[in-house]
Amino acid sequence: MAYTTKYNNPAVQRKLTLWEKLYLPEIVRGLLTTFKHLFRPKFTRQYPEERWDPPASFRGRPVLVQEENGVERCVACGLCSRVCPPLAIEVRASETELLKERYPVVFEINMLRCIFCGYCEEVCPEEAIVMSKEYELSFRDPSEGIFGKDKLLVPKAQVQDRLDYLAKMRN
């Protein structure tokens, strides 16, 4: 051997006792260990039937919060689009008669680009874009990966968990 490891270095290596050198007793010990594991409870989750319920701290796909009156919180400031590392967000702003004065005409997130970093959520001054618990995303075609407002808008009640969590973590 060209180099020394803890397995061939006599200074580190432990001397085996006679019992261990007999080899068979140790084999039997190993077998008993695996035999015990035969009856242990299994960790496997039967996925399509049994789904994982993520905690509030989970960063799933980003969604836009929709208030009870059906209007999105977003004021189309464009900070999320600006901070997004993979440039996945596109916002086009327009004016509205409502108190918030601005709203996004187009709000698109390219979910094929999104890296679920949560920067958009962090930078958002209105808490209008938050990370949801949705983790099942699959598309048949790249064009399906671009989510518009129709898919992004989610009633506030559905993301209340996350909003509470954010409020808690802010203090």
Added chain:
Amino acid sequence: MVIEALIKIAIILFVVLTAVSYTVLLERWISAWVQDRIGPNRVGPLGLLQPLADVLKLLLKEDIEPRQAQKWFHWVAPVISITVAFTVLSVVPFGNTLTLGTNTIPLTIASGINIGVLFIVALASLGVYGITLAGWSSGSKYSLLGGLRSSAQMISYELTLGLGLLSVVMLSGSLDLNTIIHSQANGLWNIVRAPIGFLLFFVSSFAETNRLPFDLPEAEPELVGGYHTEYSSMKFALFFLAEYANIITASAVITVLFLGGWHLPFVSALGLSPLVLTIVGVLAFALKVLGLLFIFIWVRWSIPRFRYDQLMNLGWKVLLPLGIVNIVWSAFEKMYLMQ
């Protein structure tokens, strides 16, 4: 006679082929359980149709033959492997004689053979040709190394296998498998009478069937797939089948030689009719084989692979001297204890 033999061959082939595919399922289950997983449970109830899906998958795969391969040998190698694996079963008695009307049918395919032990050993050493040829004819360095390791391993462990077997032959005084089984009829199985012989035979069976901890011919981390690296589709399936058929064969042979074959202690005292007794015998045989299969699989998922030098050390420096000691012990036992 011929028709009788053909019927027996058909039944045995059917049973063993089914058993082989379900051994694969058993292997996958046990591996899963040992690793705290669930294992295949999707195809059919409890995953019981999984073997069918596996076979279908293999059948539908493209059969790739490497350009540098020796075509004829590349083709014939898996055939040798599978043939040898199944042929051994022809001498294994899987039950007592079955009496139907006036006919007495011995439950062995080649029932007339009186050198069954020799036949098994001879065929077991033929099995290495399939693997070595596969390794050489593939024209790939990984395959070649796998094949070479296999031949070296077989030579080293065949000796031990023979020495372990010899103690059984000495104790029973016969090479006939039926005589060997009958000599264990009193409930004193050869595993009790020749424990060292059993150990030797059992350990070298692992080496002969290329099972972990002696699966150096196909050591995945270093040889990709070993001798069957360049095989695909049905030819690969044949090797796969042969591997598991070999385990079943080895279990059957161990059952016959060391675990009393179809005999169960205390059953003969129950006073059952001969037909029922025969059926119970066949079931007992199957149960013993199943137990050994479990051990084969269990060991695979517990013990890591030997290094090549460790394998040779164990074979030549430990098992071979132990085999000779075993012969002396058996002779002593035969001369003084069994009188």
